Structures are given as structure tokens and as C-alpha cells.
Amino acid sequence: MASPGDATIWLRRAREDIGSVCRTLYQRGWMEGTSGNVSVSDGSVAVISASGRAKGRMTARDTVALRLADGSPLPGESERPSAETSIHLAVYRAIGATAAVIHAHSPYATALSARHERHGGTGSVLLERWELAKGLGMREPDLVALPVFLNRSDVPRIAQEVTEHLERADVRTPPALLIARHGLTVWGRDVDQAQNRLECVEALCRLALLTDANERGEQYGESA
Incomplete structure (x- = not known):
């Protein structure tokens, strides 16, 4: 078990990392306005971006520390956590490890999620x-089978579907998921790896869309 001093250092670093990642992704156009959220967990505590914060101006103060077991805030926390906290917690509980989760509205992944939306259930790209x-x-x-979940106002229901999906994970299952017409969520052992994976999945979605457009163009040319 970490000492109180070590826990304090970890908590401060987690808050700073979240603010930094949010600002970086805002600059790339992947967390415009108040969209997107980032969290970090040490296996017992999760720190997540606060709800309604402009990501281009995020700081360490715009975060909330929660108990991983039940999602309750630690003593002294006053901010409201992201509306998608339950999805982050579902990932942490499923993978059972120290990790980081990033949800962004990167354009190619979001566009691809809209094209592959499945009515009444999940699909995959x-x-x-x-x-x-x-x-x-x-x-x-x-x-790589990148899952696409329906976007619902009932976020805990999405979280439950994510839990069920991760329980069925196999060698084709990536550390990432799409929510239709909403965005991309990825995870890794820390914020650096999670951000790298975010960039990889966004690039893969871009390639998938470009390839599909090229194939459609060739078909149209043959039938003209």
C-alpha cells in the first residue's frame, strides 16, 4: 500500500496530467468546447476531469478524485465529475490495472462511428x-474489431454494455471503443500510452474512410 506521501504525489501528478492532455487535445480539435474527458487510476482511486470545463483552459483544479469501488468522491472534493464517469469506471473495473482512459471527439473516428451505427444493439468496425x-x-x-455502441442519454446503461463487451474480449478486441455519433474512448497503462493509442485509432479510422471512399469511386467509374 502506498504511503500517504506517495498517494499525495500521485494524486497531484494525475491532476496535472489530465489538465495537460485536455489542453493538448483541445488544440488538435479533438476536445472542442467542454467536450471529452480524461481519467487516471491507481487501482483504487480514479481522478477524472470535472463536468462542463472548457478543455482549452483545463488545469489540475478542474478534476475530481473518486473511489474506484463505488464512484464516490474523496473527502474535500467539490467539483462534479464528468457525465461519462461510469464508462471510465467500467473500463477500470474490467481491466483491473493501473491505467488511464481518454474520451475525445476526434473527427474521423466519430464519422466512422456514425456510418457503422447499428440500430438496437452494438456493431463493430x-x-x-x-x-x-x-x-x-x-x-x-x-x-481489429473496433466496437460501436449506441449513444444513449442513460450513460450507466452504456457503461453496463461496455462491461459486458469487455467480459467477452478476445485477441481481436482493441483497448478502444466508439460511441455512435459521439466519439472515441481508449485506454492504456498511463496517459502517454492512452494518448498514443488515441492517435493510432484516429489514424486507422481515417485510413478506413479514405479506403472506402476510394473503393466507391472505382466502382462508380466502372459503371459509368
């Missing part, structure tokens, strides 16, 4: 034989 998939740390990167 198959990303096949892209070298960049190795950046996700998967054992079988040649075939």
Missing part, C-alpha cells in the same frame, strides 16, 4: 491488415 494497428499493443493486430 473491422480494421484489417493495417500496420498502424500494432500501436494498440494487440496480439492479433491484423484484424
Whole structure:
């Protein structure tokens, strides 16, 4: 068990990392306005961006520390956590490790999620034989099944579906998911790895859309 001093250092670093990542992704156009959220967990506590904060001006003060077990705030916390906290907690509880989760509205992933939305349930985007998939740390990167969940106002229901999905995970399951017409969520052992994976998945979604557009263009040309 970490000493109180170590826990304080970890908590301060987690808050600073969250603010830094939010500002960086805002500058890239992936967390515009108050959209998106970031969290970090040490296995017992999760720190997450506060609700309604402009990501371009995020600081360490714009975060909330929660108990991983039940999502309750630690003593002294006054901010309201992100509306998607339950999804972050579902990921942490499923993977059972120190980690970081990032949810962003990166444009290509969001666009692809809209095209592959499945009415009444989840679907998946198959990303096949892209070298960049190795950046996700998967054992079988040649075939990545990126899940697409329906966007619901009942966020805990999405979190439950994420839990069920991760319980069925196999070698094709990436450390990432899409919520239809909403955005991309990824996770890694820390914020650096999570951000790297976010960039990889966004690039893969861009390649998938470009390839699909090219194939459609070739088909149209043949039938003209």
C-alpha cells in the first residue's frame, strides 16, 4: 500500500496530467468546447476531469478524485465529475490495472462511428491488415474489431454494455471503443500510452474512410 506521501504525489501528478492532455487535445480539435474527458487510476482511486470545463483552459483544479469501488468522491472534493464517469469506471473495473482512459471527439473516428451505427444493439468496425494497428499493443493486430455502441442519454446503461463487451474480449478486441455519433474512448497503462493509442485509432479510422471512399469511386467509374 502506498504511503500517504506517495498517494499525495500521485494524486497531484494525475491532476496535472489530465489538465495537460485536455489542453493538448483541445488544440488538435479533438476536445472542442467542454467536450471529452480524461481519467487516471491507481487501482483504487480514479481522478477524472470535472463536468462542463472548457478543455482549452483545463488545469489540475478542474478534476475530481473518486473511489474506484463505488464512484464516490474523496473527502474535500467539490467539483462534479464528468457525465461519462461510469464508462471510465467500467473500463477500470474490467481491466483491473493501473491505467488511464481518454474520451475525445476526434473527427474521423466519430464519422466512422456514425456510418457503422447499428440500430438496437452494438456493431463493430473491422480494421484489417493495417500496420498502424500494432500501436494498440494487440496480439492479433491484423484484424481489429473496433466496437460501436449506441449513444444513449442513460450513460450507466452504456457503461453496463461496455462491461459486458469487455467480459467477452478476445485477441481481436482493441483497448478502444466508439460511441455512435459521439466519439472515441481508449485506454492504456498511463496517459502517454492512452494518448498514443488515441492517435493510432484516429489514424486507422481515417485510413478506413479514405479506403472506402476510394473503393466507391472505382466502382462508380466502372459503371459509368
